[in-house]
Amino acid sequence: MQRIVTGLFLLFMLLFSTSVCAADPLAAWQPKFDPSGAEYTYLLSTVAHPAIEGGTIGYRIRDRVWHESDGRLYVDFRPISQLGGEKDVLRKLKMGAVQGMLCSSVLAPNISPRLGIVNLPFLIDSFSTLEKFRQNEELFSEFGRDAETKGIMVADFTGYGSYGWATKTPVKNLEEAREQLFRIAQAPVNVDLYKAWKIQFTVMPWPDVPQALQTGVISGLDHTPIVCNITKKFNIAKSFTSIDYAQGLYIHLINKRWFNNLPEDLQQILSRAIKEESAKVRAATVRQQQEQISAAKANGIVFNDLPAEEKAKLVSLAEPVVQKWGEKIGLDYLHKVRTALKN
Numbered sequence: 001m002q003r004i005v006t007g008l009f010l011l012f013m014l015l016f017s018t019s020v021c022a023a024d025p026l027a028a029w030q031p032k033f034d035p036s037g038a039e040y041t042y043l044l045s046t047v048a049h050p051a052i053e054g055g056t057i058g059y060r061i062r063d064r065v066w067h068e069s070d071g072r073l074y075v076d077f078r079p080i081s082q083l084g085g086e087k088d089v090l091r092k093l094k095m096g097a098v099q100g101m102l103c104s105s106v107l108a109p110n111i112s113p114r115l116g117i118v119n120l121p122f123l124i125d126s127f128s129t130l131e132k133f134r135q136n137e138e139l140f141s142e143f144g145r146d147a148e149t150k151g152i153m154v155a156d157f158t159g160y161g162s163y164g165w166a167t168k169t170p171v172k173n174l175e176e177a178r179e180q181l182f183r184i185a186q187a188p189v190n191v192d193l194y195k196a197w198k199i200q201f202t203v204m205p206w207p208d209v210p211q212a213l214q215t216g217v218i219s220g221l222d223h224t225p226i227v228c229n230i231t232k233k234f235n236i237a238k239s240f241t242s243i244d245y246a247q248g249l250y251i252h253l254i255n256k257r258w259f260n261n262l263p264e265d266l267q268q269i270l271s272r273a274i275k276e277e278s279a280k281v282r283a284a285t286v287r288q289q290q291e292q293i294s295a296a297k298a299n300g301i302v303f304n305d306l307p308a309e310e311k312a313k314l315v316s317l318a319e320p321v322v323q324k325w326g327e328k329i330g331l332d333y334l335h336k337v338r339t340a341l342k343n
Contacts, residue, residue: 025080026050029059033066038074040262042270045083045093046102046250047206051230053284054158054250055079058102060277061270068269073262075270085205094151099258102158105249106187112147113328115154117337119189120325121245121318127286129341130159130247134282136340142333153259155252155271156278161224161289162244166237168219170302173310174199177241183209183221190222192321193245197314213237224248225303226285229292234301241304245314252278 029050048055058077065075083089086107092098109116118124124133144154171177183204184190194201212218213236228234326334
């Protein structure tokens with residue numbers, strides 16, 4: 001009897017621990033060191049899930065900085081909106097209550113309109129043009145200059161893939177797209193773009209999307225293959241049309257006052273880690289997009305490429321939006337970016 005009771009107890013503990021681990025999506029990402037002795041803490045927030053390569057960057061930086069700083073600086077990375085929604089975290093970042101943020105590119109223009117240049121349609125529209133933009137130090141420096149005057153440093157960025165349309169029924173041209181009702185991000189550039197395309201849309205918080213898709217409130221969403229597959233949106237939206245009008249980014253923002261108060265050697269360690277690890281993650285994102293597309297296709301998701309003549313229509317209709325936002329971003333800077341990327 002005692003052996004039976006002991007066996008049942010051990011079985012219960014095994015099942016309990018398994019359920020706890022399964023319930024905690026971040027269990028595998030816990031630090032393999034005790035951060036309690038750190039002199040400085042860098043609280044870094046994001047909405048991203050670490051299953052997305054662009055969302056792993058915080059953990060990569062955490063472990064590297066801990067090692068290189070000999071445990072003096074701890075990067076306390078909080079993914080999956082643990083510190084609140086992006087708008088709330090952005091307010092905390094400005095106040096210094098949060099020191100860093102991987103901010104989605106669709107929200108970033110709330111800090112500085114210039115950060116919205118990465119959202120302009122068909123400008124930075126591929127992994128290669130994104131990397132070309134990042135490696136041009138003059139363009140990247142000017143990209144974050146206005147934000148820095150407001151107390152926010154733009155350290156670097158990672159991404160989550162190329163934007164397109166995930167829909168319940170296949171979309172192969174603009175007219176079929178106009179028969180859909182898309183969920184788009186809460187971003188003014190996107191609102192102007194969908195108005196210019198004359199495509200039906202609704203602005204909706206991301207947590208509301210699954211139910212809206214299931215109940216038919218929306219019939220599609222504007223997002224990337226990586227996000228749609230990892231977050232199971234393809235369980236309902238069985239078709240994806242590649243538009244490639246923009247790259248989704250997580251822009252790494254830092255409270256400037258906090259950073260300036262760090263010892264100089266820690267500033268250098270943190271900056272170097274962010275730059276080098278971000279470059280590695282951007283390369284990993286290219287691979288992940290192909291992997292997620294292949295996995296989705298294996299599960300029956302149909303991928304369509306928009307014909308050249310149909311894409312040309314979208315480009316033409318989007319140009320007034322580019323010009324409108326170019327005035328806010330700075331037409332000189334927009335011209336400089338366009339020229340550099342074409343060359």
